[in-house]
Amino acid sequence: TGSFSYSTYHTIEEIYSWIDGLLLEYPKLVSRIDIGQSYEGRPIYALKFSTGGNKPAIWIDTGIHSREWITQATGVWTAKKIASSYGVDSSLTDILDNLDIILEIVTNPDGYAYTHSTNRMWRKTRSINAGSTCVGVDPNRNWNAGFGGPGSSSNPCSETYHGAHPHSEPEVYSVVDFILAHGNVKAMLSIHSYSQMLLFPYGYTNDLAPDHEELTELAKQTANALASLHGTQYTYGTTIATIYRADGTATDWAYNNGIKYSYTFELRDTGRYGFILPAEQIIPTAEETWLALMTVMEHVKNHPY
């Protein structure tokens, strides 16, 4: 993985090949879990960073919306950072001595492949919708948390189409299945772009989560850590109050299933380039996001529940 360019965007084939290299390079720390298959039959991989034993885990996913290319690129950089920092960086070493990290880089493989082959602006999955010529489901409206509410669409042609039923998408079901089977996931960090926001439950109701105060305080610390590197400012708060009502989201589902530390990141920028963030911003974005991830992971390590 040393000759791989982390400052450019890669195809899914390149990323999967790079994963193979990472496994060879760090065989004692990194393993690949095949958690399922996409609608079009592509493998869905999660990387597990573990020093052994069955530890509580932190789940991180990038690329659930395929056109948000900065997120998959940040996922790749982050995987390398985790692998290369163990035994070198004392904070990360301490985290991995107490927790596993599970990272899914290409959470929507069909969509991501489609952005490279056919339509750079594709957001959804690529499943066929019965009775419609429109393709795909919004994989971040497909979770069983406020599913089907007004913060999503019942129109298959909409970019926020929630799907025929909760977890209809294999890309979503694979994660649900994995997390429930694991049974000891303590944090879910779902990475999106763009807007520079840090969001936490809920998106489907104005009710405050039972852990609202702690989630708010941690979001504040996380945003401060992120800003400390390049000055990038994030806003934070509940999804519904900060951005808009969103039903059926991953982090609401995670929270409702006992994963207290559930955050949605919206990475750079705030609207100069949007989804077409220049590749020269990949590394600065990944670097500052790393500080944010570390803040959450350290908190999870220090606050077992």
Next chain:
Amino acid sequence: QKTFVGDQVLRAHAKDNAQLDVLRELEAMKHLQVDFWRGPSRPNLPVDIRVPNAVLQQVKVFLESNSIDYSIMIEDVQELLDQEHQDIQSATLRER
């Protein structure tokens, strides 16, 4: 690859909930094939809309006739995508 020649991303600023509703109406006009990068949510948050070149004037007139302020966030989406593609090609060559 689908191309986006002449498509623009407009940043609309809704002053109030009534203007947000107008933007939601625009979102519902599927025949225009506008793509909301950031949907209408609350008055203080900008709404970013990728507008196909073919309906650009129509959408601008729609916004203006409803007194919704907007600016051009991306002048030509395809230009940015071409630059992105070129950067990827250069990086691939460097890697090799």
